[in-house]
Amino acid sequence: MKSGFVNIFGKPNAGKSTLLNALIGEKLAIVSHKVQTTRHRIKGIITEKDYQVIISDTPGIIESKYKLHERMMKAVKDALEDADLALLLVDAKEDPKESDTIFTELKLKVPAIVVLNKIDIVSQERIKELTEFFTGRDYCKKVITVSATSGINKKKFINSLLEFLPEGQPYYEGDDISDLQTKFFVGEMIREKIYELAQDEIPYQTTVQIREYKEKETLVKIVADIIVQRETQKVILIGEKGSMVKRIGTEARKSIEAFIGHKVFLELFVKVKPHWRESEAQLNELGY
Numbered sequence: 643m644k645s646g647f648v649n650i651f652g653k654p655n656a657g658k659s660t661l662l663n664a665l666i667g668e669k670l671a672i673v674s675h676k677v678q679t680t681r682h683r684i685k686g687i688i689t690e691k692d693y694q695v696i697i698s699d700t701p702g703i704i705e706s707k708y709k710l711h712e713r714m715m716k717a718v719k720d721a722l723e724d725a726d727l728a729l730l731l732v733d734a735k736e737d738p739k740e741s742d743t744i745f746t747e748l749k750l751k752v753p754a755i756v757v758l759n760k761i762d763i764v765s766q767e768r769i770k771e772l773t774e775f776f777t778g779r780d781y782c783k784k785v786i787t788v789s790a791t792s793g794i795n796k797k798k799f800i801n802s803l804l805e806f807l808p809e810g811q812p813y814y815e816g817d818d819i820s821d822l823q824t825k826f827f828v829g830e831m832i833r834e835k836i837y838e839l840a841q842d843e844i845p846y847q848t849t850v851q852i853r854e855y856k857e858k859e860t861l862v863k864i865v866a867d868i869i870v871q872r873e874t875q876k877v878i879l880i881g882e883k884g885s886m887v888k889r890i891g892t893e894a895r896k897s898i899e900a901f902i903g904h905k906v907f908l909e910l911f912v913k914v915k916p917h918w919r920e921s922e923a924q925l926n927e928l929g930y
């Protein structure tokens with residue numbers, strides 16, 4: 643059988659997480675209109691009779707400003723190392739030169755497919771122009787065009803990857819669709835609502851730590867800390883009479899219930915940990 647790692651790379655906001663979700667058919671990775679949403683490598687596993695494809699979403703490639711960024715770029719580097727095939731995702735609305743520079747600097751040792759995304763919001767002319775731009779680049783074996791939000795023909799997409807994957811044994815047994823635990827996804831779903839509801843810099847200064855995850859008879863009880871860097875951010879995230887954290891909690895609970903298929907009781911606390919993004923010890927403890 644064909645078996646291998648197909649890892650997605652690209653600038654922040656290109657739609658990497660949206661593409662992973664579309665291919666797996668489950669919401670594994672959180673998505674937002676803000677940049678730098680994804681902070682970890684997230685694997686989705688597709689197992690069929692004659693192939694196993696492990697698709698990885700990665701953080702958008704950026705210059706590191708904080709230790710947190712360094713951890714994010716380490717996730718990208720790890721994914722570069724074990725890839726059998728790279729999917730280089732491009733936002734069709736954006737200037738292709740920036741992506742081209744990034745892809746060249748990756749110095750890929752494996753074949754790569756350039757995937758032009760968001761073709762639903764550009765003209766045919768533009769798609770043609772971009773296809774020509776990337777065709778013939780050293781790193782590019784072929785160009786595929788998609789709209790990750792408008793539905794992808796999964797079978798056709800996966801089939802176009804298989805020719806680049808080696809013959810081998812499956813890496814994962816059973817019918818799991820990811821290697822990560824439910825707890826991770828729960829934290830991410832809370833973080834997604836913060837990206838949706840909090841303004842400006844706050845999402846970037848925030849992380850989530852799950853303190854308790856208990857399966858009871860009728861529901862799952864989850865206690866989580868929303869961690870920020872400053873007292874002022876804590877005040878904003880709590881909101882007037884707790885309105886903000888309540889809204890985050892309600893929205894996140896709905897996503898979590900849909901994901902685990904169980905009723906959930908979710909309790910959120912907002913805590914300050916100054917400079918958590920800069921501390922190796924805290925980043926370790928917070929799962930980065």
Ligand SMILES: Nc1nc2c(ncn2[C@@H]2O[C@H](COP(=O)(O)OP(=O)(O)OP(=O)(O)O)[C@@H](O)[C@H]2O)c(=O)[nH]1
Nearest residue numbers: 654655656657658659660678679680702789790791
């Ligand atoms: N119109 C349109 N929007 C899209 C498409 N794919 C993704 N988006 C939107 O683009 C934004 C970014 O999507 P993400 O999947 O979070 O992007 P990402 O590459 O994972 O971003 P980071 O995690 O920050 O690196 C979201 O608002 C998506 O809804 C598409 O095909 N068409």
Ligand SMILES: [Mg+2]
Nearest residue numbers: 658659679680
């Ligand atoms: Mg993402």
